[in-house]
Amino acid sequence: xxxxxxxxxxxxxxxxxxxxxxxxxxxxxxxxxxxxxxxxxxxxxxxxxxxxxxxxxxxxxxxxxxxxxxxxxxxxxxxxxxxxxxxxxxxxxxxxxxxxxxxxxxxxxxxxxxxxxxxxxxxxxxxxxxxxxxxxxxxxxxxxxxxxxxxxxxxxxxxxxxxxxxxxxxxxxxxxxxxxxxxxxxxxxxxxxxxxxxxxxxxxxxxxxxxxxxxxxxxxxxxxxxxxxxxxxxxxxxxxx
Amino acid sequence: xxxxxxxxxxxxxxxxxxxxxxxxxxxxxxxxxxxxxxxxxxxxxxxxxxxxxxxxxxxxxxxxxxxxxxxxxxxxxxxxxxxxxxxxxxxxxxxxxxxxxxxxxxxxxxxxxxxxxxxxxxxxxxxxxxxxxxxxxxxxxxxxxxxxxxxxxxxxxxxxxxxxxxxxxxxxxxxxxxxxxxxxxxxxxxxxxxxxxxxxxxxxxxxxxxxxxxxxxxxxxxxx
Numbered sequence: 001x002x003x004x005x006x007x008x009x010x011x012x013x014x015x016x017x018x019x020x021x022x023x024x025x026x027x028x029x030x031x032x033x034x035x036x037x038x039x040x041x042x043x044x045x046x047x048x049x050x051x052x053x054x055x056x057x058x059x060x061x062x063x064x065x066x067x068x069x070x071x072x073x074x075x076x077x078x079x080x081x082x083x084x085x086x087x088x089x090x091x092x093x094x095x096x097x098x099x100x101x102x103x104x105x106x107x108x109x110x111x112x113x114x115x116x117x118x119x120x121x122x123x124x125x126x127x128x129x130x131x132x133x134x135x136x137x138x139x140x141x142x143x144x145x146x147x148x149x150x151x152x153x154x155x156x157x158x159x160x161x162x163x164x165x166x167x168x169x170x171x172x173x174x175x176x177x178x179x180x181x182x183x184x185x186x187x188x189x190x191x192x193x194x195x196x197x198x199x200x201x202x203x204x205x206x207x208x209x210x211x212x213x214x215x216x217x218x219x220x221x222x223x224x225x226x227x228x229x230x231x232x233x234x235x236x237x238x239x240x241x
Numbered sequence: 242x243x244x245x246x247x248x249x250x251x252x253x254x255x256x257x258x259x260x261x262x263x264x265x266x267x268x269x270x271x272x273x274x275x276x277x278x279x280x281x282x283x284x285x286x287x288x289x290x291x292x293x294x295x296x297x298x299x300x301x302x303x304x305x306x307x308x309x310x311x312x313x314x315x316x317x318x319x320x321x322x323x324x325x326x327x328x329x330x331x332x333x334x335x336x337x338x339x340x341x342x343x344x345x346x347x348x349x350x351x352x353x354x355x356x357x358x359x360x361x362x363x364x365x366x367x368x369x370x371x372x373x374x375x376x377x378x379x380x381x382x383x384x385x386x387x388x389x390x391x392x393x394x395x396x397x398x399x400x401x402x403x404x405x406x407x408x409x410x411x412x413x414x415x416x417x418x419x420x421x422x423x424x425x426x427x428x429x430x431x432x433x434x435x436x437x438x439x440x441x442x443x444x445x446x447x448x449x450x451x452x453x454x455x456x457x458x459x460x461x462x463x464x465x
Contacts, residue, residue, distance in 0.1 A: 054329055056464055077332035086323025088330075092259045104251035105331040107244050147327070 005030045005155065005186050006051065011060035013046050013210075020046045022210040024060070028203075030154070033187040035197035035218070038207035039234055044190040045084075047207065048159045051188070052082050064155065078106075081148030084159035087140045088147065091133030095124050095143050098132060099150060106151040118146040122176065138169025145176060156180070158189035162196065174200065194226045206230060208237035248333045252341025253348075256315075260349065265318070266311040270353045274307035278357060282364040292365045297425035300361060300369065301418055304378070305385065305411070307357075308350045312389035313406050315346055316397040325397070329463055339390060339459040346393075347386035354378060367429065374428040377437075380444045381421040387451035388413055395462045420444045 004027035011024040021043045028034055038044050049055040050062060053073040062069045064076045082088070089098050096115060103111035119125040122142035132140060141161055148156060158177070162170045174196055177187070191197040198204065201218040204226075213233045221229065260266055281299040289295050319325040328338050361369050389410055396405040411418075424440040434441065 049326075052326075052330060054326055054464065074332050074334060077330055080330065082326070082330055084323070084326065086326065088324050088327030089322075090255065090259060090324055091322055092262045093255070097258070101251055101255045102327065104254075105248055105328070105333070107247060107332075 004028060005065060006188075007061075007063040008047075008051075009061050009063075011047070011050065011062065012058050013043070013050065013055070014058045020210055021050075021057075024207075024210075024212055026205070026212060026215065028186060028188065030186055031184060032202045033189070033200055034203045034205060035201035036188060036190045036205050036207055037192075037194060037197060037230055038190070042207040043210045044207050045159055048082070048084075048157045048188065048190060052080055052157055053077055078151070079153055080155050080157060081151070081153035082157045082159070083141070083144045083148045083161045085161070085163040087132075087144045089132050089140065089144060092131060094129050094131055095119060095135075096128040098143065099147060102147050102150050108151060111150070114150065118149060121179075122146045136169070137164050138166070138172065141165060141169070141173055142176065145173075145180070149180060154185055156185060156187045158187065158191075160190050160192065162191060162193055170196065194230055195223060198223055198226050206233050208234045209240070211237065213237055245333060245337050248331060248337040249341045249344065252328070252338055253344050256342070256345035257348070260345075266314050266349050267352065269314070270307040270311045270349065271356050273310055274303045274353055274357045275360060277303040277306060278360055278364050292367050293426075293429045296361065296365050296367045296369065296429060297422045299365070300357075300378075300425060301381070301422050303357060303361075304350065304354060304382070305414070305418060307353055308346075308382075308385055308389065309407050309410065311349050311353070312346055312386070312393045312410070313396075313403055315342055315390060315393045317393075317402065320397045325463075335460045335463060336456045338463075339394075339455060342394075343386050343390040343455070346390050347383060350382050350386060351379070354382065369429070371428050373434045373437075374425055376434070377421055377424045377428065377441060377444065380441065380448060381417050384417045384444060384448040384451050385414060387448060387455055391451075391455040391459060391462060394459065417444055417447050420447075 006028040008024050008026040011021055013021040024047065036044050046055065050057050053069050053076055064079055067076055069076055093101065099115045099118065100111065103115065108114065116125065119128050122145060124139060124143055132143065135143065162173055165173060177200055189197065198218055198221060204216055204218050204221055205212055206214040278299065285295050316325065319328065329335065331338065358369055392406055392409045396402040396409065399405050420440040420443040424437040427437045
């Protein structure tokens with residue numbers, strides 16, 4: 001059996017008295033692409049933020065490559081790249097300056113070639129000197145992916161990266177995400193777009209009411225039946241609540 | 242250590258470059274400080290026999306209130322444009338992010354001080370560009386930026402963030418402000434550094450205390 005790169009055991013998260021995650025157990029292997037589905041408020045973003053060490057678990061443990069996020073958060077952050085619906089970019093810096101800044105944060109030596117390669121990969125090299133505030137939403141998300149890949153992380157966390165994109169930009173993003181996956185890179189992505197998510201996934205999980213209600217290989221899901229399956233599990237959880 | 246300092250420098254460089262382009266913080270701080278000087282100038286014009294009695298208070302009040310405007314923006318802009326998480330994802334001790342932010346705040350406030358000191362001299366006809374006074378202003382600003390940067394990060398996740406920052410900051414900053422005003426009063430009438438060594442020691446003590454506490458707590462302040 002392949003070694004689990006990410007291990008989540010008994011994860012609970014409270015915000016005040018509000019319980020957002022209720023006992024999540026999940027293990028994700030190297031090279032897998034896991035698509036995390038769920039309605040708004042299901043806890044998808046919270047789960048990703050805990051994995052990214054941006055938030056602490058109230059209870060339970062998260063390990064990345066055998067290292068607890070509590071024990072060595074700095075070390076774990078080196079393994080992670082993150083793209084969220086917020087771009088994590090500076091509008092008043094150019095595309096190249098944004099990547100240069102993040103290259104310094106990640107301690108990359110002589111990052112010029114890497115920055116050039118990534119800007120070419122996301123088709124923004126010709127706009128490298130332009131301020132990010134002049135970019136469209138689709139261009140910003142492509143640049144955000146370049147930023148997340150700058151230090152070549154083995155784990156990529158994508159929190160609804162297709163939010164606010166027009167269909168053409170979303171298709172381009174899906175193509176790009178397909179290109180950057182692979183055997184060496186583990187991807188965890190949340191999305192509301194079930195069909196698009198399924199096209200990228202090795203594995204599909206549904207989070208509802210803070211609980212993991214489905215975790216199954218993508219090959220076992222009929223693309224036509226993903227919506228009814230999703231509605232079934234989400235409604236079932238709503239009735240329980 | 243080299244890696245740590247590289248991150249501190251990266252954050253400082255980024256803040257300086259963004260500020261150079263937008264001038265958002267500097268403009269709001271400088272305009273506020275000049276308005277404060279003007280209002281105090283008119284308010285005290287007729288009633289004060291010796292303006293050296295009021296200049297220390299005017300100077301520190303203008304710096305403190307203008308500084309709060311800049312400190313408030315330090316993390317609000319990061320949060321609003323969604324870049325704060327990007328900083329916090331850096332694989333380095335988060336105190337390096339704090340130090341970079343603190344130094345940029347410190348530098349912005351010093352630039353505003355350099356702008357208003359000549360104006361203070363013109364408006365109140367009192368020479369304030371005195372080495373010992375500049376030293377006490379430098380040390381007081383360091384403490385102000387040290388504690389203000391942490392509270393700015395703390396307030397940014399709250400709903401009443403613009404109101405919360407001064408409410409949290411000024412009570413904690415009071416010893417530094419009092420020491421700064423007392424020392425400044427003395428330097429304006431010709432006292433030496435030795436005459437006010439105790440006030441300076443108090444400011445240095447609080448600078449160190451604020452920096453140590455900020456280093457120890459920043460990680461918890463910015464995490465959910």
